[in-house]
Structures are given as structure tokens and as C-alpha cells.
Amino acid sequence: MMIENKGPLIGARHLQTLLLFLAIAVNYATRLNIAVSLVAMTDAKTTNPNFYEFDWTEKQKSYILSSFFWGYTVSQIPGGYAARRFGVKKTILIATFIGALLGLAIPFCVFWGGWQIFSVIRILQGLTQGILFPCVYQHLAKWSPEKERNRLGVLAHSGIECGTIVAMYLTGMVAASDLGWPGISYVFSGIGIVFSLFWLIFAENTPADSKFITAAERSYIISSQASVEDAQRKKKNIPVPWKAILTSVPFISVFIAKVCDTCGFMTMQAQIPSYLHGALKMEITNNAFYSALPYMTMLLCLFIFMISADVVLKKKWASLLVVRKTCNTIAMWGPAALLIGIGLLNETQRTLAITFITLNVGLNAGHVIGNLLNLIDLSPNHSGILMAFANTFVSIIALVSPLVVGMIVHDVNDRSQWQIVFWIAAGLFILGNLQYLFFAQTDTQPWNDEDFMTKGDKEKGEKVTERPSEASLSMKVF
Numbered sequence: 001m002m003i004e005n006k007g008p009l010i011g012a013r014h015l016q017t018l019l020l021f022l023a024i025a026v027n028y029a030t031r032l033n034i035a036v037s038l039v040a041m042t043d044a045k046t047t048n049p050n051f052y053e054f055d056w057t058e059k060q061k062s063y064i065l066s067s068f069f070w071g072y073t074v075s076q077i078p079g080g081y082a083a084r085r086f087g088v089k090k091t092i093l094i095a096t097f098i099g100a101l102l103g104l105a106i107p108f109c110v111f112w113g114g115w116q117i118f119s120v121i122r123i124l125q126g127l128t129q130g131i132l133f134p135c136v137y138q139h140l141a142k143w144s145p146e147k148e149r150n151r152l153g154v155l156a157h158s159g160i161e162c163g164t165i166v167a168m169y170l171t172g173m174v175a176a177s178d179l180g181w182p183g184i185s186y187v188f189s190g191i192g193i194v195f196s197l198f199w200l201i202f203a204e205n206t207p208a209d210s211k212f213i214t215a216a217e218r219s220y221i222i223s224s225q226a227s228v229e230d231a232q233r234k235k236k237n238i239p240v241p242w243k244a245i246l247t248s249v250p251f252i253s254v255f256i257a258k259v260c261d262t263c264g265f266m267t268m269q270a271q272i273p274s275y276l277h278g279a280l281k282m283e284i285t286n287n288a289f290y291s292a293l294p295y296m297t298m299l300l301c302l303f304i305f306m307i308s309a310d311v312v313l314k315k316k317w318a319s320l321l322v323v324r325k326t327c328n329t330i331a332m333w334g335p336a337a338l339l340i341g342i343g344l345l346n347e348t349q350r351t352l353a354i355t356f357i358t359l360n361v362g363l364n365a366g367h368v369i370g371n372l373l374n375l376i377d378l379s380p381n382h383s384g385i386l387m388a389f390a391n392t393f394v395s396i397i398a399l400v401s402p403l404v405v406g407m408i409v410h411d412v413n414d415r416s417q418w419q420i421v422f423w424i425a426a427g428l429f430i431l432g433n434l435q436y437l438f439f440a441q442t443d444t445q446p447w448n449d450e451d452f453m454t455k456g457d458k459e460k461g462e463k464v465t466e467r468p469s470e471a472s473l474s475m476k477v478f
Contacts, residue, residue: 006145007217012210013152016143019203020136020156023092026195027129028163030103030188031068033171034122037184038064039274040175041110047172051180052111060115062406067119071126073395079131080138080388087205088135093196099128100192107182133391138384141376142206145224150313153373154306161299161365168292238381244447245386250378253439255390257371260432261332262394264339264425265364266401278412281347293354294361302365309369320377321442328370328436334363336429343419371436378441379448 038061044053056064083091102125109117136156144152167188174183204210207218245251309323318326338360345353375390376383404424409417 005216006220007214011217012204012207012213013143013145013148013217013221015202015212016139016204017152017155019199020139021159021162022195023096023132023199024136024156024159025163025166026192027096027099027132028160029167029170030099030125030192031129032164032167033184033188034065034068035274036168036171037175037181040172040181040184044181047175048177048180051182054110054115056115058410058412059406062402064115064119064122065402066400067122068126068129069395071123071128072130073126073392075127075130076134076388076392076395077385080134080385082131083135083138083384088139089199089203089205091131092135092203093199095128095131096192096199097196099125100189100196102128103185103189103192106185130391130395134384134388137375137387139205141380141383143221144376145221147224149373149376150309150369151306153376154302154368157368157372158299158302161295161302164295165292165299168295240382240385241447244445245379245382245389248378248445248447249439250441250443250445251375251386253436253441254371254374254378255393257328257332257367257432257436257440258390259394259397260428261364261367261371263397263401264332264335264429264432265361265367266397267405267421267425274409274412275418294358297358297362298365301362302368305366305369319442321440324370324374324377324442325437325440326370327366327368328440329433331364331366331370332429332433332436335360336426338363339422339426339429343415343422346415371440374440374442377443378445380444381448 040047041054042056042061044051079091079095102121106118106121109121113120140149140153140156170187171184174187175181177183179186202212204212207213207221210218305327309327312318312323313320338356342353342356342360345356375386379386405421408420411417
């Protein structure tokens, strides 16, 4: 049997995956440090009392938390098109560097502009980060061989957990140090600027552009993704068949699953520090550690899901579709049950509450293999745009979520108010996965190909009129 030549053991595709991991980690850390730093800025005695303390209401703090997503929401689809037009390398570089500079401005601006100017800066940072995941998915589609898609996708996505851990843990340490809460902006912006330099040097848009790839690895990536002809076609910006996409049952199923999953997850992600500080009476120094603990568990679980999926698929114990649905069920129904349990606990049951929160976030790691990478299955050519479209609506949920929590939780010490928040999130987890079990698919969709549209139909944005095959009817449209 001929052994397939994949190039070096650690090749250019692994370097690009590492860069995506770092891009996600750096941007997530910048995005999420607000959850802990906001507590430090409004309750200085829990960190460093030598720094100014702001007297902001819970409602004003909810505006600050949600403001990021105003910018994040509107830049998703434009960001997806920018990545196609200018390339992932340039798009991520500019966005990350500008986001880091905006972070440096926070300590200087909040003293004269208050929570309002803080919100404006967060909106602008959201604009810069809205392009991130459309770029990530376009880059993964171009660089990951089909057999390695789960592995490389998980490795890249683990940047979410690492960035979150850094944001939750390091933020508390910096706030309690001599740098105080202003140091949070300095440290994370500095990290962003240094990363931008590494990205500029090592990132490449495609295997054909890479200065670091061997001929064997380039051939392996191209041949394992599709035919050479198809690979050459991917270099062009294929028109997006919006009508077919928006009426595709498999895509709509992934879309609903992602929206419901993100809504439940974002509730936990944004509100853990406030819940621990308010309902469980935990100080910020411990708060930062316990806020990071669930994401340490999530990182571990992410690799457990990845290894398990690789083994199952390699041994052919189950199909890719069964693997995706199983992982998604664990990722959504497990946290749903735990959220209901969390709502029943109080400050006398801190250990159990921390355990439930940790397991909740940890189990949710399965959604990466469960539904996120499913977008590349459906359409490698349009995966960046699909992610941009889905993330636009997900961002609206993330934007509204802190506002809804702010309307429900008027007193962070009131456990009954937190119960309502957790039970709503649990309901979305349950419903989102239920429909995914019925409608999800992993077959590449007909609208992925350029030949799906004729020259005349491309101009009109209409689908080619042809009789679909019986095999494709089950996965095309309503």
C-alpha cells in the first residue's frame, strides 16, 4: 500500500492553524477582559483601592457589556466579503492592530467621557473583531485537508478557551497589581500589537502563496480537498448563491443550532463574574480564578472531543453526521440540565455551584465539532460568508443578552432573578439541538460549486433551472 506523502510532520498548515489559534486567543482576550475589569473599575476595594472607582449602575454596566456587539454585529458580512476581496492575511492584520490601539485609549478616555465613551470604544473594537471568524473559516477551508478538518479546526478554536482563560485570570491579577485596572488595557493591547507583527511575517492566504510550504504538502492539501481543477477554481471569488443558501435546510439547521448555543453560552460567559461576585459573595481575586476554571475545563474537553471524534471516524465506528449530532447533543443538552441545577443553588452551596458552572462550560466544547465545523462540510467555498451571516444574528443575540439580563437582574444578590436567566438559556439549548438532530447534514451542498449558477443567473442571483437529482432533494431547499 502506497503511503500518502503529507509533507513534514509539522508543516505550513500547522503553522497557519497556530496563527489562527493565536488570532482567536488575542482577540478573545481583548473582547472578554471587560467581564472582570468592569468589576474592578466599579468596586476598587476588591482589587487595588488606589485607583479611581466609577459609580456606574447595573443598567449602565449592561450597556458597556453589550456595546461591543453593536459593532461586532454590523461588520460580520462586510468582513466576510473583505476577506474574500483582500485576503485573510491583510484583513486580520488591520483589524487586530486597530483593535489593540483602541484598547490603549480606554484609560485615557473614561475619565472625561464616562461609561458613554467606554461604550463607544467598545463598539469600535467590535467593528474590528467582527471579521475574525469569517476569516478563520475561510482560512480553514483553504488550509485544512478534509481528513484533518476536525483536528485543525479544533486546534484553531481552542484559542477561544485560551483567550478566555487569559482574560478571566490575567485580568484579575493585573487589576490587583500596581498597574491597577488601567493596566488591563496596556497589557492586552501590547499583546495584540506583538501578535500583529507575527501575523504579518508568517500568515499566508493560500498554500499557493506560502513561502514556508513544501511541494509535497501543497499537493497533499490540494488533492485532499478536491480535484486540482476545483482547487484552482477556489482562487476566484465565486458569486454567493444567497437564495439557495437561505432556503437550504441543512444550513438553516446549523444556523438555528449556533444561535441557540451561543445565546446560552454567552449568558454564562458574560455573567459568570457578576454571578460569582453577587449571588455567591466571592471576592475578585478568587473570582478571576473561578471565572477562568470553566474554560480550563472546556479546553480539556475540546481535546477530548477532538481525539474521540478522530478515533471514531478513523475506525469507521460511525459516520461524520452521527459524530456531529452526538457531539452537539452533549454540548447543548448537558449544559441545559446543569443551568437548571445552577438556578436552584445559593451561596451556601458554592462548591456545587462552581462544579456545575465548570461542567456546563466544559461540555459545551462539543459544539465546535457538533455544529461549527459543519459549515465547512456544507460549503468549503462559501464557509467564510456562511459564518459571517450566522455570526451576524448570533451577535444580535450576544448584544441583547446583557440587556435582557440587566432587565431581569436588578439585584445581583437575588438568586431568584438569576434563576430566570439560567432557565431561559437552558430552554434555548434544548430546542436548538432538537431541531439539529432532525435536519443536520454533512454532505457538500450543490450550491457550493461555481457550476451551480450559469453566467446569466449569476447576474440575477438566481439558481440554475435544472431537475435536481433524487439524492440531492433531501438536502437542498424547503
